[in-house]
Amino acid sequence: MARIAGSSGPRTEEAIRRAGLSLIATHGYAAMSLRQLAAEVGIQQGSLYNYFRNKQEFLFDLIRGHMLDLHAALDAALLAEGSAEARLTRFTEFHVAYHVARPQEVFICYSELRSLEPDNLAAVVAMRRDYERKLGDILDHGRATGEFRLADTRMATLAILAMLSGICTWYKPGGRLSTDGLQQIFTGMVLALAHGETQALAHGEMQGEVAEPVAVPVRRRGPLRAGVG
Amino acid sequence: MARIAGSSGPRTEEAIRRAGLSLIATHGYAAMSLRQLAAEVGIQQGSLYNYFRNKQEFLFDLIRGHMLDLHAALDAALLAEGSAEARLTRFTEFHVAYHVARPQEVFICYSELRSLEPDNLAAVVAMRRDYERKLGDILDHGRATGEFRLADTRMATLAILAMLSGICTWYKPGGRLSTDGLQQIFTGMVLALAHGETQALAHGEMQGEVAEPVAVPVRRRGPLRAGVG
DNA sequence: GTCTATAACACGATAGAC
DNA sequence: GTCTATCGTGTTATAGAC
Numbered sequence: 077m078a079r080i081a082g083s084s085g086p087r088t089e090e091a092i093r094r095a096g097l098s099l100i101a102t103h104g105y106a107a108m109s110l111r112q113l114a115a116e117v118g119i120q121q122g123s124l125y126n127y128f129r130n131k132q133e134f135l136f137d138l139i140r141g142h143m144l145d146l147h148a149a150l151d152a153a154l155l156a157e158g159s160a161e162a163r164l165t166r167f168t169e170f171h172v173a174y175h176v177a178r179p180q181e182v183f184i185c186y187s188e189l190r191s192l193e194p195d196n197l198a199a200v201v202a203m204r205r206d207y208e209r210k211l212g213d214i215l216d217h218g219r220a221t222g223e224f225r226l227a228d229t230r231m232a233t234l235a236i237l238a239m240l241s242g243i244c245t246w247y248k249p250g251g252r253l254s255t256d257g258l259q260q261i262f263t264g265m266v267l268a269l270a271h272g273e274t275q276a277l278a279h280g281e282m283q284g285e286v287a288e289p290v291a292v293p294v295r296r297r298g299p300l301r302a303g304v305g
Numbered sequence: 306m307a308r309i310a311g312s313s314g315p316r317t318e319e320a321i322r323r324a325g326l327s328l329i330a331t332h333g334y335a336a337m338s339l340r341q342l343a344a345e346v347g348i349q350q351g352s353l354y355n356y357f358r359n360k361q362e363f364l365f366d367l368i369r370g371h372m373l374d375l376h377a378a379l380d381a382a383l384l385a386e387g388s389a390e391a392r393l394t395r396f397t398e399f400h401v402a403y404h405v406a407r408p409q410e411v412f413i414c415y416s417e418l419r420s421l422e423p424d425n426l427a428a429v430v431a432m433r434r435d436y437e438r439k440l441g442d443i444l445d446h447g448r449a450t451g452e453f454r455l456a457d458t459r460m461a462t463l464a465i466l467a468m469l470s471g472i473c474t475w476y477k478p479g480g481r482l483s484t485d486g487l488q489q490i491f492t493g494m495v496l497a498l499a500h501g502e503t504q505a506l507a508h509g510e511m512q513g514e515v516a517e518p519v520a521v522p523v524r525r526r527g528p529l530r531a532g533v534g
Numbered sequence: 535g536t537c538t539a540t541a542a543c544a545c546g547a548t549a550g551a552c
Numbered sequence: 553g554t555c556t557a558t559c560g561t562g563t564t565a566t567a568g569a570c
Contacts, residue, residue: 104419106333107419109544111546119555122548123554125546130546131547190333227489227490231482231490234471238468238472239464239471241471242470243467264456269497269498314535338563338564348537351565351566352536354564355536
């Protein structure tokens with residue numbers, strides 16, 4: 077925000093990065109203008125081009141940088157040995173901590189893939205698949221050893237990631253729960269999910285309790301707005 | 306796409322609606338130009354203004370219309386009576402079926418809230434809270450009766466909705482799984498999650514297996530791109 | 535209801551002085 | 553590295569003929 081007369085490189089760069097994350101997370105990449113970004117940093121719009129070649133490259137650098145960090149941090153946090161439960165717990169704790177620490181970055185990496193040009197998108201998608209794979213391997217292993225009882229580990233991978241990544245859509249620092257509290261609650265839910273259908277079956281066939289299958293919703297009536305047609 | 310000479314109102318309107326859903330889901334609201342939309346429908350750009358007053362109103366109509374449909378369909382599908390398990394199963398089956406039937410609408414309602422102007426946003430957020438509330442009530446009731454064992458029903462509500470709504474980010478018609486298959490798999494996971502920590506505890510204290518707490522990732526090095534500075 | 539034409543403006547990106 | 557100025561294009565929205 078504040079103008080720094082004759083200001084220097086690295087500081088401006090970090091300011092651009094931070095302002096960009098905030099603006100993109102709030103309004104989206106397409107809706108963020110470079111004039112807006114420059115104003116937030118306190119420089120003129122043309123000066124931004126000392127830090128990237130074009131707007132697309134700026135987005136890609138943000139996303140790619142985050143994915144590199146994420147992988148490095150995950151590899152440092154994951155356990156090579158141990159039960160599938162222990163490894164899944166570790167993964168969940170890591171994922172929650174990361175989302176709480178950097179909600180903007182994580183959110184952008186999910187929501188702005190659509191804004192990446194084909195080559196850039198391919199690079200990021202490959203990194204994302206690696207990440208999913210690491211969770212998938214834990215679940216596969218746990219099912220093989222009988223620790224987990226999952227009908228479909230691919231669906232479980234997607235479900236768990238969606239559930240955990242959803243955190244960054246509503247989490248606000250200083251809220252009701254601490255990072256520790258969130259980690260405990262979400263670890264509990266993820267483990268319960270992974271341990272799976274044992275309980276559902278133990279409680280007696282659930283499906284039998286529901287009378288008819290749920291119908292698919294029906295098409296809608298009426299004009300887009302009143303007074304047309 | 307195809308041009309219809311001297312074409313008529315309701316058909317054009319529906320075509321605009323469908324094309325808009327597709328374009329917004331693919332590229333996002335801000336990135337969709339009205340020229341693009343008109344071209345998709347096969348009319349001139351100015352003609353769109355016979356169907357909405359401005360671009361924002363178009364988005365709001367799409368989202369609001371979907372939310373109205375969603376609520377009506379949910380109310381028709383939900384059980385007034387029955388165990389919490391039966392009601393949660395019903396909710397999950399409904400939610401999955403709805404997402405599979407209309408992935409674009411659902412996705413837009415999550416991803417384009419940021420593009421709504423304040424008044425419009427407030428209206429949609431209120432409707433969304435009602436929806437969350439209906440799931441929350443089921444979970445609260447289940448915990449009160451002892452059917453569910455959940456550490457935090459608010460977190461569970463958000464987790465379940467994120468997990469189910471994630472479906473529309475990867476689901477493609479004609480994939481490996483049928484709607485029935487998806488419903489079964491996700492119902493199983495949701496019920497397992499709701500039945501909760503019984504199992505985690507039964508398997509012996511999980512937390513004890515993990516040595517140190519997971520560290521929060523560290524800040525990153527280096528310039529945005531090579532050659533700057 | 536659709537068309538053509540255009541107003542009024544914002545956008546990303548570049549050039550050149552300092 | 554930052555500034556000012558501007559080019560060329562794309563944008564939403566409007567006006568008026570048919």
